[in-house]
Amino acid sequence: METINTTALPNVSNMDLNHCDAYCRTILTTLYSVVLLGGTTGTVLMSYMMFKRSSQSVIATIIFNIMVLHSVLLVSLPFRLSYYLSVIWELGTFTCRVVSSIIYWHMYFSFVFYIAIVILRILIYFKKLQTQQLQKYHAVVLSIIIWMVGSLIFLPIFFLQYGTDPSYSEKQRCFEFYRDLSCREIIIMNYSMIVIMMTIVVILFLIQMAVILQLIKSLWPDMWAHQEYRAQIKSFFFLLVIVICFIPHHTFRVYFIQNYSGRENSKLVLYNEICIALTTVCCLDMLCFIGGVIH
Template sequence: MGVMNGTIMSNGSSTDQDYCNAFCRIILITVYSVVLFGGTIGTVTMSYMMFKRNSQSAIATIIINIIVLHSLLLISLPFRLSYYLSAVWKLGSFACQVVSGLIYGHMYFTFVFYVAIVILRLLIYFKKLQMQQLQKFHAVVLSIIIWMVGSFIFLPIFFLQYGTDPSYTEQQQRCFEFHRSLNCTDTIIINYSIIAIMMTTVLSLFLLQLAVILCLIRDYWPDMWAHQDYRAQIKSFFFLVVIVVCFIPHHAFRIYFIQNYPKEKNSKLILYNEICVALTAFCCLDMLCFIGGIIH
């Protein structure tokens, strides 16, 4: 009887869940392994450097928040790798929600802290804020506000909207398959709102940051690297590049996914969506760029 029930459940789930075949798992295992290895080295090394320097600057405080976010995601990656290696989830539905939620929480909180760095440096450039006025205390207060407001918004949305479909409870051995929640109108509206906010914010800051850098190049050429304000703006631009490379592809594809998946039930769309989600974790390698001297 147990074998029969297991067979029925396997057959029932195979129509929609076989999207992640062996080739899919190889891609995801490779991506998450690279992120786990490189991200751990970057995060540990950067943490040591920050502790050694004991910097009191506001930007350094925000960087510490990003390191904490990277650490939380890296802790969850062995669970993802174990699942993709064995194709069986053994930790229950709540643990699946938590591990799944961490990658989204990491992405959105990291995005907010990246944006905070960019805006602070732009305010300093436009003389709206003095570096002397920006102390560690202000960054700590800002960080607390971001964590509290972000958690107040993110946690209810994720845990009340994702993973609530009754079909999830029937598949205790599977995980990270919350795409069926897109059949819910509220979830669709939330996704479109997030995409619109992120796209608008990134486009506006990207164009403004680029204009500032071009102005600095014009003023300081050819010795612009000798000026601290130029180097600071280049670092801000680097964070925007990370957002564009790691986060925007997922959200751009998300628009197409939302419009087509509920109609077509296309397993390839689910595969591409999972890969785009995995690519967001590559932002954990940002600290390697600083350590390796790519961004001085």
Template sequence: MKIINASILENASNTEFEQCDMHCRIILIILYSVVLLGGITGMVMMSCLMFKRNSQSVVATFVLNIIALHSILLVSLPFRVSYYFSVTWDLGSFTCRMVSSIIYSHMYFTFVFYVAIVILRLLIYFRKLQMQQLKKRHAIVSSLIIWVVGSLIFLPVFFLQYGTDTSHLEQQRCFEFYRDLNRREIIILNYSMIVIIMSMVVILFLVQLVVIFQLIKALWPDMWTHQEYRAQIKSFFFLLVIVVCFIPHHAFRVYFIQNYSGRENSKLVLYNEICVALTTVCCLDMLCFTGGVIHYNF
């Protein structure tokens, strides 16, 4: 903590970095560092386990996609940690926008794969889909569709809409794209995403709870010996990750949009940055699987 001392504070003042003060930066450095270390550990351990098992299931393929997404995000985190230590950004606007886009693309792509796993298992439970009908090629094709469609939608929106105000880059600052929330099209885009994600999570969460309670009622007290129950519990775990890591960001986004008017508000920016950083905590999901919190067998 001594690294962030008076000289850095003076540098922060010179670059008008009051939007995220010392307290804000310490929280973000700690949070990103924990995610970086825990995420790398979880990725390595889960990758070894999955390649050792060589699973051909659809869910396992989706999980490999999630591991790839986590790996991309983890590569970008040292840039963020370094920035909050030095309080300056010397890598240019394109790199700033790229690193910024990774954290959002990771959140939305990971959300899609989480939801795909949950819906797949619900369809199997309700006998709308037979596991025997699913081949690895189906999972690969589905994954490619998600990547291609998601990229065609996300990348143009982010690079054409977000980060158009580059005044903060002239002062060697980065990750301040919340400034674009004063624009009507950005507000509409954010509200649309919030409504879609919130609605989908509430519906899936309620359906998943009903399924789990039905299984408990039917299989009690030996439900943990049944693969179907364990599969639904793993789906519920993914939903919990969404609720804990992604929902706070979108819920606070509503408050942020309504109260951010372009005036500097360090508390508002602090909470917004923490909510953004919280989305990266989902990278610890694989650590939970390998650590035995949730059975990792896919």
């Protein structure tokens, strides 16, 4: 790969990376560092607790899948931090595409597993599913289906669409694939994902709130003494993770698509990058469990 002259580096920093300047990179470096430290700590401690308890429940199996997703994302974060600190990407276009795509892969797979937990607990509450009927192999089968279906959707998009424009290999830069939003197919795909996610979250959020309010009404004032109430609160926690970490990105994505014209717009790109980085904050969910936010 052609090297960049050190005398030309200031121009690269000021011109080529004007859309993600020093202020932008400082915010992203700080956010990703917090996620890397907190996420790694939470995942390691949660793994130890699950191994110690040897839980065979369906929910535990799904949470294990979420921890695997978090682990893969956390491994990719040092590459992002290195780029934002050095301002140069030297690992090639394909590696850049892989590291960049992992953040979306992690977000959508985590979303599916979070939703799986919420739906399972809602079905149990409404007596549509009996806890005794759920065995570990059910969760294993469900996990395999999610991984297979997700991979069949994700891999073709990655290899055929994501970051394949030859212009991306012209400079030692990375994580600029938002320029693909000028492509009609990518725009349609983004809008579709936004509508699907928003619809699912709104419906489940309303149902979950109704369930919790009903439990409070029937169990007050000793609702925390009941396992069923605590289980629904845990489900609500996962919905909050989705709302806090994933929804801002998809909400801003609508504005970004409508206003990004291909010209450099440092503010627009800064907010977009922050919203993308915010999706990784869900890695702190295990730290919340360890810290006692959800007992």
